[in-house]
Amino acid sequence: MNLAEVFEKFPANQSDVAHVAQQAGFQPHVAQRPTSEIARLEALLKDVEDISSLSPELMERAILEKFWYHVTPFRSALIRALELPSGSRILEVGCGAGNLTRYLGERGFQVVALETNEALVECARARCRDLANVEIVHGFVESVVSEDKFDFVVCVDPLIVTSEYFNPGVQLFALCRNLLKATGSFILAVENPLFAPGGGHVEESPDHIRGKGAPLEGIRQSLSSAGFTGCESFMTYPHHAAPQLLVETTTARTRRVPWASMVSDLYKSSATTRDELEGWLRAICAERIENALAPGWLIVAHAHTVHSIVWNGWAVKSFDLTPHEDQIAERVDEKGITVSALPLKEERLISIIKNLARPQINSVKDYKFSLRAADSRIGELLKREDVLKTNFEDSEKRFKRDLADEREMKRVREAELDLVLKQYHAIGAMCQEMRQEGKALREMVSELRHKYQTSETWASALAGRVADAETELYTVRSSLSWKLSSRLKGVKNSVKEFLFS
Numbered sequence: 001m002n003l004a005e006v007f008e009k010f011p012a013n014q015s016d017v018a019h020v021a022q023q024a025g026f027q028p029h030v031a032q033r034p035t036s037e038i039a040r041l042e043a044l045l046k047d048v049e050d051i052s053s054l055s056p057e058l059m060e061r062a063i064l065e066k067f068w069y070h071v072t073p074f075r076s077a078l079i080r081a082l083e084l085p086s087g088s089r090i091l092e093v094g095c096g097a098g099n100l101t102r103y104l105g106e107r108g109f110q111v112v113a114l115e116t117n118e119a120l121v122e123c124a125r126a127r128c129r130d131l132a133n134v135e136i137v138h139g140f141v142e143s144v145v146s147e148d149k150f151d152f153v154v155c156v157d158p159l160i161v162t163s164e165y166f167n168p169g170v171q172l173f174a175l176c177r178n179l180l181k182a183t184g185s186f187i188l189a190v191e192n193p194l195f196a197p198g199g200g201h202v203e204e205s206p207d208h209i210r211g212k213g214a215p216l217e218g219i220r221q222s223l224s225s226a227g228f229t230g231c232e233s234f235m236t237y238p239h240h241a242a243p244q245l246l247v248e249t250t251t252a253r254t255r256r257v258p259w260a261s262m263v264s265d266l267y268k269s270s271a272t273t274r275d276e277l278e279g280w281l282r283a284i285c286a287e288r289i290e291n292a293l294a295p296g297w298l299i300v301a302h303a304h305t306v307h308s309i310v311w312n313g314w315a316v317k318s319f320d321l322t323p324h325e326d327q328i329a330e331r332v333d334e335k336g337i338t339v340s341a342l343p344l345k346e347e348r349l350i351s352i353i354k355n356l357a358r359p360q361i362n363s364v365k366d367y368k369f370s371l372r373a374a375d376s377r378i379g380e381l382l383k384r385e386d387v388l389k390t391n392f393e394d395s396e397k398r399f400k401r402d403l404a405d406e407r408e409m410k411r412v413r414e415a416e417l418d419l420v421l422k423q424y425h426a427i428g429a430m431c432q433e434m435r436q437e438g439k440a441l442r443e444m445v446s447e448l449r450h451k452y453q454t455s456e457t458w459a460s461a462l463a464g465r466v467a468d469a470e471t472e473l474y475t476v477r478s479s480l481s482w483k484l485s486s487r488l489k490g491v492k493n494s495v496k497e498f499l500f501s
Contacts (some may be wrong), residue, residue, distance in 0.1 A: 003073065006060045038119040040099055041067050053103040070096065070123070075101035078156065078189050078298055078318040081234070081246045083310035084109070088151040093141050093172075098124030104154075105131035112150075116140055118204055141175045149181045151308065156189040157241045162216045164239035168214035178301060185309045187227065191240045192294055197289040213240070218295055220450060223271060228301040240296020246317045246374040252433075279404040 041079045044065060050057045054073050062071040078100065084090075088109050095101045095113035097120055104111045111134045115121045127302050137144075153176040158170040176186050192211030225273040232250075236243035300309060 003054055003056045005058060006056045008062070009289050026498070036121060038097075038117070039066075041070055042119065042123045042126055045123055051127055051129070053099075053104070053106055071099055072242040072321055075156070076101045076189065077185065077246065078236075078241075079103065079107075079154070080319065081298070082187070082300065083315050084152065085308050088308075089148065090152045090154060091144070091150040091156040091176075093153060093176065095124050095136065096120055096156075098127035098136065100154065100156060101134060101136070102127050104425070105134040108133065111135065111136060112144075112146075112448040114139060114141060114144070126435055136352070141172065141179075144179060144180070149184065150179055151184050152187060153180055153182055153184070154187045157227045158188070158190065160190065160219075168218045168222055170222040170225050173222055173228070173301075177227045177403070180303045182304050183307050184303045185307050186303070187309075188219070188224070189240050189296065189299065190299065191215065191296045192216070204302070213296065216299075219297075219299060223299070223301045228303060229305055230302040230307075232300045232302075234298040234300075238295055240298070243296075243298070244319050246298060246319075248315050281298045343443035 008445050032117075044061055044067065045051060045058075048055065048058045048061060051057075053076055055071075058071055059073065062068060084107075086108060090104055090109045092101055092104065092111060092113040095115050098113065101111060101113045101124055107127055107183075111131075113128075113134065113136050115124060115125060115136065115138060118138055120134055124136045128136065155172075155176065158169065160174060172185065180186065194213075195212045216233060219348040220233075223231050232248075235249060238246040302309070355415070
């Protein structure tokens with residue numbers, strides 16, 4: 001049985017666990033069952049063979065034992081949505097039973113996970129027992145002492161104390177900021193305390209206190225007070241700790257996602273008319289506070305304007321066990337979870353969020369109720385179809401106008417390119433002439449160098465001949481015949497002077 005079949009056979013928010021267990025033929029180990037929830041979870045983690053982040057065996061057993069929150073594979077969507085550099089050093093604050101820790105270790109990150117509950121520490125160590133790059137530490141974030149700071153600090157579902165007199169969680173955020181590198185980022189997943197409809201079911205636990213979240217604006221102010229320079233937020237559906245859909249609000253707004261229409265389908269009220277509700281929602285979206293309507297948020301705070309974390313530009317990312325036809329799959333894990341980029345289509349986005357925001361159908365009664373609800377919306381869908389047709393015609397006209405403008409721009413760009421090509425050819429011709437002149441100059445320099453070398457050779461030979469002549473003259477002058485000849489010339493000159501005197 002793969003992971004998709006497990007979720008199909010055992011819905012994660014199934015309330016009648018005993019009935020499902022009886023249908024599946026699963027008999028829990030009642031005789032050896034510990035009384036504590038965390039002790040039973042630890043026993044389960046030590047009993048299963050496949051403890052990977054996408055283990056069908058662990059998922060099936062955990063759903064039947066009501067441990068879905070501790071082992072859901074969609075917890076990893078908080079990291080899958082972001083592009084973290086390989087080999088990063090990560091500190092996880094409040095790792096719980098090691099659900100996200102397991103995924104980070106499988107990705108090859110160097111992970112240090114903190115947990116204050118000693119029983120949960122043992123669960124996390126059992127979950128990550130075969131990962132050498134993961135260290136589980138029992139303690140608080142204040143006790144962390146490390147010479148090497150971390151690339152990322154991850155905190156899911158923290159216990160944030162709120163008050164009107166101070167910013168929520170600012171002490172925790174400041175401690176995490178001091179443990180980050182200059183280019184590091186703080187990844188935080190929190191619940192929206194104002195979200196009324198609720199998302200996927202999370203079992204209450206008397207043994208484990210989970211966070212209650214805080215308003216988004218208060219968290220942003222706290223992050224700024226803690227020393228973070230930038231902050232990004234993503235809406236998470238159906239649950240902040242296990243999202244199956246993430247929406248980046250800023251990009252979605254620039255691409256004109258109809259938030260008012262989408263949220264009005266989620267927040268129907270019998271006390272107000274549809275026009276009043278839509279007017280209220282449009283006012284909320286006009287103020288750009290649609291983030292306050294999400295079940296929770298994934299918040300990424302940066303320690304510096306230069307950081308290494310990347311959101312790939314898609315406004316919406318969906319995480320599913322099987323990809324849909326209109327999704328663009330980015331990557332598929334070996335055991336089945338798919339990360340997809342979802343086109344911003346109003347009907348598709350509304351459908352996914354509505355399906356995630358309500359419990360799964362677990363009985364024929366619920367199925368019939370859903371059919372009646374679908375029938376009641378046929379008229380509304382027909383009206384919306386007419387509106388969409390009108391919008392499509394308007395869009396077609398705008399498309400034709402934009403296409404004509406694009407063609408004109410293309411013509412202008414082609415003319416500019418032609419001019420650039422002509423200038424390029426002219427410059428090429430000039431370069432060719434300069435190359436020829438350079439070649440002639442090189443030949444002239446070579447000829448002059450040859451003549452100079454010939455002159456040097458001739459001068460050297462002439463100097464040798466002059467030296468030889470001087471040597472010969474010196475030899476002749478030093479001989480006896482030369483001396484007699486010189487004396488005879490002197491006697492002749494004396495006789496001449498005597499005779500003519």
